[in-house]
Amino acid sequence: MNYVEVCVSPALLDSYHANDKLVVVIDVFRASTAICTAIGYGIQSIIPVATVDEALTWQDKGYITAAERNGEVVAGFEFGNSPFAFQKPELIGKKIVLTTSNCTKAINKAEKAGVNNIIISSFVNLSATVDRIIELNTNVLLLCAGWKNHVSLEDTLCAGAIVNRLLDRGLKTRCDAAIMASRNYLQAESDIAGYLVGSSHQLRLGHLGLDEDLEYCLQIDQWTKVPQMVGNELVAGSVHSLIASA
Amino acid sequence: MNYVEVCVSPALLDSYHANDKLVVVIDVFRASTAICTAIGYGIQSIIPVATVDEALTWQDKGYITAAERNGEVVAGFEFGNSPFAFQKPELIGKKIVLTTSNCTKAINKAEKAGVNNIIISSFVNLSATVDRIIELNTNVLLLCAGWKNHVSLEDTLCAGAIVNRLLDRGLKTRCDAAIMASRNYLQAESDIAGYLVGSSHQLRLGHLGLDEDLEYCLQIDQWTKVPQMVGNELVAGSVHSLIASA
Numbered sequence: 001m002n003y004v005e006v007c008v009s010p011a012l013l014d015s016y017h018a019n020d021k022l023v024v025v026i027d028v029f030r031a032s033t034a035i036c037t038a039i040g041y042g043i044q045s046i047i048p049v050a051t052v053d054e055a056l057t058w059q060d061k062g063y064i065t066a067a068e069r070n071g072e073v074v075a076g077f078e079f080g081n082s083p084f085a086f087q088k089p090e091l092i093g094k095k096i097v098l099t100t101s102n103c104t105k106a107i108n109k110a111e112k113a114g115v116n117n118i119i120i121s122s123f124v125n126l127s128a129t130v131d132r133i134i135e136l137n138t139n140v141l142l143l144c145a146g147w148k149n150h151v152s153l154e155d156t157l158c159a160g161a162i163v164n165r166l167l168d169r170g171l172k173t174r175c176d177a178a179i180m181a182s183r184n185y186l187q188a189e190s191d192i193a194g195y196l197v198g199s200s201h202q203l204r205l206g207h208l209g210l211d212e213d214l215e216y217c218l219q220i221d222q223w224t225k226v227p228q229m230v231g232n233e234l235v236a237g238s239v240h241s242l243i244a245s246a
Numbered sequence: 247m248n249y250v251e252v253c254v255s256p257a258l259l260d261s262y263h264a265n266d267k268l269v270v271v272i273d274v275f276r277a278s279t280a281i282c283t284a285i286g287y288g289i290q291s292i293i294p295v296a297t298v299d300e301a302l303t304w305q306d307k308g309y310i311t312a313a314e315r316n317g318e319v320v321a322g323f324e325f326g327n328s329p330f331a332f333q334k335p336e337l338i339g340k341k342i343v344l345t346t347s348n349c350t351k352a353i354n355k356a357e358k359a360g361v362n363n364i365i366i367s368s369f370v371n372l373s374a375t376v377d378r379i380i381e382l383n384t385n386v387l388l389l390c391a392g393w394k395n396h397v398s399l400e401d402t403l404c405a406g407a408i409v410n411r412l413l414d415r416g417l418k419t420r421c422d423a424a425i426m427a428s429r430n431y432l433q434a435e436s437d438i439a440g441y442l443v444g445s446s447h448q449l450r451l452g453h454l455g456l457d458e459d460l461e462y463c464l465q466i467d468q469w470t471k472v473p474q475m476v477g478n479e480l481v482a483g484s485v486h487s488l489i490a491s492a
Contacts (some may be wrong), residue, residue, distance in 0.1 A: 009258055011261065149258055151422050151423040152421070152422055176397050176402070177396070180430055184434055198425065200420055200422045
């Protein structure tokens with residue numbers, strides 16, 4: 001019997017004994033959506049780093065670098081975490097170094113917790129994520145990146161969507177956060193954008209003219225690849241490489 | 247304009263700038279229910295302490311002491327956190343020292359964060375809690391005690407019930423956890439016990455024969471007093487004493 005849990009903030013990760021589980025990092029607005037888009041589109045890999053300074057070090061070595069803080073592109077970087085920025089033909093086959101406010105920090109936190117199997121999910125690769133979890137046949141922890149350790153409704157909803165599908169496919173849960181997320185998603189699924197009206201992303205991102213980005217981020221199943229950490233890179237995943245890296 | 251926020255785990259408290267807010271500690275199963283019951287019933291005060299060792303120190307001084315860990319009374323203590331244990335005529339007017347798995351630790355954490363105004367809530371004093379918050383006319387953070395830093399569905403539901411009533415009475419929220427809790431409560435309110443079927447409290451407490459306790463803990467508005475911290479004691483609150491302690 002495999003179980004699914006939801007961790008609603010990276011600040012709670014230490015309570016979850018995550019190191020022997022598959023960890024699925026979710027940051028719907030916008031980093032995990034951008035990563036799933038990039039890998040789906042054909043970018044060779046995303047190298048997630050926790051700090052702007054680390055990204056600058058890679059930039060000095062000649063890497064393409066992307067950095068976002070507080071929803072905006074950091075000065076001196078080619079782009080931030082808009083999923084549209086990663087869909088450019090000249091980027092196909094390239095490696096991109098990325099640092100973001102929350103998602104890359106969540107990935108970094110999971111690595112430091114000793115997690116060997118990390119994959120990236122968002123609404124845009126929802127079905128592929130669920131299929132991958134089922135293939136891997138393991139206990140899974142859905143890690144919501146949130147916003148500066150606060151709960152983000154959109155990340156929790158995406159986790160809830162995954163929970164519901166996993167429960168339908170035979171996993172169990174004993175996790176109250178998973179139950180909450182699952183039931184919130186049942187309320188939201190017919191109109192996710194409507195359900196998010198009034199939530200904190202509007203305060204954070206509403207003034208940045210990102211409506212097109214946000215609409216894109218809620219589109220289910222745009223991509224069929226599931227990015228996974230192999231070494232220090234997120235690459236198009238396969239079941240074989242995930243098990244091998246464990 | 248006053249705002250309401252929900253912190254779903256004490257481990258997230260540091261992210262909330264709680265020190266200038268009214269903090270409402272919620273631990274439905276069973277400590278905050280027991281404290282609200284005790285103060286409602288006429289016990290003079292509850293002295294919450296974080297550790298069993300601290301409680302033993304008070305015991306040595308002759309105080310009545312209660313201690314719960316993992317749902318059970320700690321050996322050597324008169325009682326734990328069953329709300330029925332606090333409804334005995336011989337306890338009226340007395341002070342009781344209490345340590346519990348989560349609630350007293352959450353109180354302690356709020357104190358260490360510099361919070362001056364702490365009150366205790368549960369379903370059993372729901373309306374009184376809401377009235378008190380409105381009287382105090384301040385920003386409020388609902389702090390769910392959870393279980394060992396994990397989210398607890400029953401605490402989040404109680405927070406959601408308070409959020410809904412506060413929104414009806416003019417407060418606003420910009421907190422996604424408050425939105426989630428509020429909407430979960432809307433799903434749950436017609437059958438709270440039914441909504442909790444399958445949640446983690448059954449795993450933790452189901453084998454301890456606490457059905458009567460748990461049923462009691464979900465009864466709305468059994469008591470009209472709101473315990474508040476004054477010095478190191480939880481006493482029957484008044485608006486005057488709360489403002490004075492700020």
